[in-house]
Amino acid sequence: MTRPIGYFVHHQGRGHAERCAAVVNALPESQPVTVFCAKPDIFPTFTRAVEVITLPSLFEATGAEDIKDTTSAPDTVHCAPLGWPGIRQAMAQLAAWFASANPVLMISDVSAEVAQLARICSVPHVKVLQHGQRGDPGHQAAYDGAVGLLCPAAKALAQPDWPARHMAKTHFAGGLGVVVKRPDPARRDRLREKLGVGSEQRMVLVMSGGGGTGFASAPFGIAARAMPETAFITIGRMARDWHATEPANLRHHGWVENAADYLAAADMVVASTGNTTCHQILAAETPWLAVPEWRYFDEQVEKAEALARAGAAHHLPHFPSSAAAWRCAIQDTFDAHDPALQRALVNEDAAVETANWLIGLTEQLLLETPKDTGDLHDVVHPIRA
Secondary structure (H helix, E strand, O other): OOOOEEEEEOOOOOHHHHHHHHHHHHOOOOOOEEEEEOOHHHOOOOOOOOEEEEOOOOOOOOOOOOOOOOOOOOOOOOOOOOOOHHHHHHHHHHHHHHHHHOOOEEEEEOOHHHHHHHHHOOOOEEEEOOOOOOOOHHHHHHHHOOOEEEEOOOHHHOOOOOOHHHHOOEEEOOOOOOOOOOOOHHHHHHHHHHHOOOOOOOEEEEEEOOOOOOEEOHHHHHHHHHOOOOEEEEEEOEEOOOOOOOOOOEEEOOOOOOHHHHHHHOOEEEEOOOHHHHHHHHHHOOOEEEOOOOOHHHHHHHHHHHHHHOOOOEEOOOOOOOHHHHHHHHHHHHHHOOHHHHHOOOOOOHHHHHHHHHHHHHHHHOOOOOOOOOOHHHOOOOOOO
């Protein structure tokens, strides 16, 4: 029987789950896969057989914590508080599965602790490589101990400080987890009409992702008042400000399931730099003002800077706070736009190529161990009591 692949999925946002589903669906039916996640309902549809196991959350307290933790965490871990029964149960489930299933590979997307647990349990692992300031011992141990690294971005977006030893074993997968929809003028006109946007009217889309608390609405009230002829439409989670006065050309549509349709209709987009958001915008080839949200390890800051270096977005560290600054930012975004550079960062075959890379890794790992392991004096014997 083919040995299974395990896949741990972080449940913040949707990007982790979407790329997991894309990869798993692209793997051969003959390859067993077991997915571990604290929130199985975040996954898109799996089109093949897959076992999904619900883990206790590694990151959220339940009230059952039984030790007053006043310690500082060592640099080798990021989320290892003391006295959390949920963490013990989750790690015990994973270790028990390692022992019973004998997996050929464990994918961690993302947890440095899960990656290191796999290595400690003698299970080969692939670690998802994300942007950010991750030079700490915990991340570096997870990367160094991996048999491969999977970066859900194009190679052109690699950070300059990523070491050569990691790049040598990294598979880049720009567009992984996103259904690519390239620009279509006829479709654009239909969608704009559906949204009530005139054919000649400028439309700025504001995309607020699902991984945080959402954008504050006040900055966009300023923008809309500065450009009353422009339609500003927001989708996703928005934090409404009591002091904000919003004009009629600013409309909030909330969480939608067809973000790609809004992108196809827009002349420009304002968004942060979460994984799914990035790939949707790049695939749509839309002029992009990228403003990162706070994330651990400055993940979105580094991603925004990488996009700006690649010419794929105009980057600002925060939203403009005056009408003049908004007008300048929007004009600069249009001036910097190059759809060809955006197009080059999204690979429509990312899922299939990633699945092939993973199968190649498993085949290498399962090559028969040579019977002749060297001269007898090279063999290390166990110490006997």
